[in-house]
Amino acid sequence: MNPALPLAALGLIDAAFSGFRAFAGRDARIRKARAVARAASRGLAVGAALLLVPVLTALGVLLSVDDQTRTYAALSAGGTAFLLPLTLYAATVALSLTAYFVLPFRASTLAMVMGLGPLTLIRPLVVALACLNALADGGWTALLVGTVAGAAVLCVEPLVHRRWYAALPLPDLLGRARPA
């Protein structure tokens, strides 16, 4: 199986969520669906750009080796191994999110307390685990591409936050700047 497409899909979904997190806590209005959507699309755009880096890294690795077939197989195996913990993580997040939005407030609190809150904190650990998995199944080249991909994914939130939201909001005290 070529893991490139599911990895890209997961990376882009994660980037959209990263955009949301970069914005969250910077706008105290009650109705802000449009601002949330804008933040998610900013995350998506930044994520799409950053994910080109591991793609280019993989291409660079393939172009620089003599035995491309073998290296491609190693990258595929490493990518599949990289995908496994990420898929489990994504499934847990999806389950928690569904519970959060569908269930009444008490159960949704449980989904938040047990799921979404801690899951945000452990993102770097999941990426680290994915990298180790890639190393185990695909060797050092897979680890290289996986590390670059993981770093790209983890960089989306701070970059979006710094670019668009770090200086917000504090309107009255900061000269009536409005949330973007």
Next chain:
Amino acid sequence: MPHLEISDLITVTDPAGGTRLPVGRAAVVRRLVESGDLRGARIVAALPVDPGGVLDPVAVDRLMVGVHTELQRLSEELRIGERLAHVLGPLFTAIRASGHAGPLRLVDVGCGLGYLVRWLAATGALGPDVELVGVDLDAALVDEADRLARDEGLACRFVHGNAFDLPEAATVFVSTGVLHHFRGPALAEFFRAQAASPALAFCHYDIAATRLAPIGAWIFHRARMRHPLGRHDGVVSALRAHDDATLMRAAAVPGIRPLLYEPRGLANPFCTTLRPVLGVRPQLEEPLRLALGRASRRLVGPERLTGTAR
């Protein structure tokens, strides 16, 4: 050693006049060091001061508005609005059923950025006949709450001052995350002030004091808050939360029937991060239980609390 919240120490307001008082940074740092809180001391030591060592009030205001804006995210994610409306809706139903004449007015004590009041206004959860007022001693937070409400055209208002000195009487006093700021006799005094007012009830939500609360607060503030002050005070708040028995004792004031909704032992701590202590005029208890329906089994008086306290 006492747990101190930085936000309590760096914003000091004269409770009588509402005037902002100057705060010396060195004195705050010293208090935190003496309480063993070196991390808190480091956070305060980094705040800007004037040449006299007094904390820059504009910088402190900016910080407080920023931290409260971040804090609102937790209220949104934990669906605090719905949680409150779940009890406040039946409470106002009971008040209407009791034949109360005159306007219905909810006053949020220590409203901060007024998330609850603005959420209630935006959703109309309590009905159009309930006037929504937020009150806070912090002028910067009240200004920002007012600006946010006007920005969205919400039918609510915010007042800078003491919630118990308003010209118009409250029907119900509410608060979220305020009770743990009152220590010792001040807690009972807080409830007595409401009992002495014409208000028919109060409903104050605060962090449920469980062993899990500080851990949960650490995880959540670490995951969701950016500023170290917010992370620091979030955990300290959980450590300072009053247990059920303390709240019930303090709320047992003349003319008020104290009640606790979802006390420890009747609620899953993972599902109930905040729970309210209520006080109602005695004639309102039955209508309230009726309006709550099956949920009234979660509402207990002091006589039922024995054995469930921490």
